[in-house]
Amino acid sequence: MKVKIIVILLFSFYWVSAQNGKLAGDWSHIMTVENQAKINTEFTDFAPSYWNDYIVFTSSKTRQKIFDPNIKEGFFDLYLSAVGKSNNLERSAQLSKILNTKYHDASSSFTSDGNTIYFSRMNDDGYMNIYKSHYQDGEWEEAIPMVINESESQSVHPTVSVDSKIIIFASNRAGGYGLMDLYFTIYQDGEWSEPMNLGPVINSEDNEVFPYLSHNNFLFYSSDGGENSDLDIYKTMFKNGKNHKIVRLPYPINTEYDDLSIISDFEGLNGFLSSNRPGGAGKDDIYKFNSSQSIFGYGETDYNIMTLTAKDGESKKILTNVIIRYRHLKEEEIISFNKSLFNITQTSYDSVLVDKNGKAQIKLLPGYTVIEAESPQKEKWQIALTDRMENKSIDILMNRLKPELIDTSQKTKVIIKPTLKNTELAIGTILVFDNIYYDYNSHEIQSGAAQELDELSEAMLKNANLKVQLASHTDSRGEDKYNLLLSERRAISAKAYLISKGIQPNRIFTIGYGESQLRNHCKDGVKCSDKEHLFNRRTEVKILDN
Structure with missing residues (x-):
């Protein structure tokens, strides 16, 4: 039996019994969620937000004898708590006697400078509207209603962008897709624009509430429009007023109960949320989460992808004959950070060759990644990057090798360049191996059908610098x-075969393209012979380093 609390606020949080819901993803092995027992009460505590070094939250704990008869609790007020050891919340106190009125004041969001608050307040007509106040001389000014409110409707749960130019909020105004929809407004030319609905990709026929816009434009919100009808927390990228792929966050953020109003630190590794899951102190409690992986990256294949563009340091023209080597630093290496960490080739590393546009992409893991770029007759380029970088693109400006660094005193040596299939194995060379045979629908290499891999392994054993992409x-x-x-499994099988011949794993990189790069007309729906299909089953070897 579910009791829905929609009266007054349309805050849309629920007190429910357990349901046999399907959980999307499980991060319990890398994430902990902990009840903040020092501030939670037997009543309702929810909607945390960041304000300078504090957490501001909403609570119905009684500071007065006026009760809301609809929820049989005191009216909501805004409280603040200091963040103590291990990121736990300590004692709480009223945020402001000026902001807390005798009726509901809740769900706050602050500008990045901490000097303006946007929050929900019940007006004299009984509707919840969005108000704002400024912080002056150590106190909050009297709050005033926002122009984005609409008469005879609820406007609640504001979240303001890091540049203070966008507010996203929930409302049940006419023209929406469901009970409560998410809207956004833009501050331009000195005023807030007419609110715009975020559209049916996000908004369902039910409730979308408690938005939170992170510094890197990830929009988190809660919705009961899923298959279980409990509130779950979702994430999408909000950019240029548009939202993209919707991702339901994993357990233990989401449970079979109501989970709502999440906020996160800069890295997406720590934060707070509200939930009425069992074991809490009251109806809704505030919880702390800690994760070894960023929630920003959950369900995002391109999160923390760094785009590198190789250019000549003088002319700024694109360079294409450039290899990029990189490796993620271990925690113990970061503690003792020194120049030796840039000796990338002395350790296990990854590498990629830039494309015809001089570009390459690598994924930055949490912490630091050491990167170097090398090109003939160019000075080696090196950098250490953190995944906390806002800008996810960087130019590699490569300067000409200084004359004094070119050793001309040594006698010229005759260098025998490695070849395979009568082709010089220069960086960027692509060889097509048509004769690594796999059975249809299998990634196992047929017995005796790996002659070309044998030849490749011989070349790699003779040249210890040779690195390839399969x-x-x-x-x-x-x-x-x-x-x-x-195709990915077949590439891995080919790599395993080379490893069995004595090649080190860090010299072999794999990628699968599936059926995306056919060499003939045999696409879906076209009748072809087995021989014609066989022509498309191949492994291409790209020389990354020699």
Whole structure:
């Protein structure tokens, strides 16, 4: 039996019994969620927000004898708590006697300078509207209603962007898609624009509430529009007024109960949320979460992708004959950070060759990544980057090798360049291996069908600097997604074969393209012979380093 609290605020949080819901993802092995027992009460505590070094939250704990008969609790007020050891919340106190009135004051958001608050307040007509106040001389001024409110409707749960130019909020105004929808407004030319609905991708026929816009434009919000009808926390990228892929956050953020009003630190590793899950002190409690992986990256294949563009340091023209090597630093290496960490080739590392536009992409893992770029007759370029960088693109400006660094005193040595299939193995060379045979629908290499891999292993054993990328391709038979996975497995099988011949794993990189790069007309729906399909099943070898 579910008791829905919509009266007054349309805050849309629920007190529910457990349901047999399906959880999307499980991060319990890398994430902890802990009840903040020092501030939670037997009543309702929810909607945390950041204000300078404090957490501001909403609570119905009684500071007066006036009760809201609809929820049989005191009216909501804004409280603040200091963040103590291990990121736990300590004692709480009223945020401001000026901001807390005798009726509901709740769900706050602050500008990045901490000098303006936006929050929800019940007006004299009984509707919840969004108000704002400024912090002057150590106290909050009298709050005033925002122009974005609409008469005879609720406007609640504001969240303001880091540049203070966008507010996203929940409202049940006419023209929406459901009970409560998310809207946004933009501050331009000295005033807030007419609120715009975020559209049916986010807004369902039910409730979308408690938005939180992070510094890097991830929009978190709660919705009961899922299959279980409890409030769950979702994430999407909010950019240029548009939202993108919707991702339901994993357990233990989401449970079979109501989970709402999440906030996060800069890295997405720590934060707070509200929930009525069992074991709490009251109806809704505030919880702390701590994760070893960023919630910003959950469900995001391109999160923390750094785009590198190689250019000539003088002319700024694009360079294409550039190899990029990189490796993620371990925690113990960061503690003793020194120049030796830039000796990338003395350790296990990854590498990639820039494309025809001089570009390459690498994924930055939490912490630091050491990167170097090398090109003939150019000085080596090196940098250490943190995943906390706002800008996810960087130019590699490569300068000409200084004359004094070119050793001309040594006698010229005859260098025998490695070759394979009568082709010089220069950086960027691509060889097509047509004769690594796999059975249809299998990633296992057929017995005796790896002659080309044998030849490659011999070349790599003779040249310890040789590093390759193995790109595997399938024919068009089967589902696209399955073929992509199959091609990845085939590339891994080819890598395993080379490793069995004595090649170090860090010299072999794999990628699967599935059926996306067919060499003939045998696409989906076209009748072809087995021989024609076989022509598309191949492995391409790209020389990354020699």
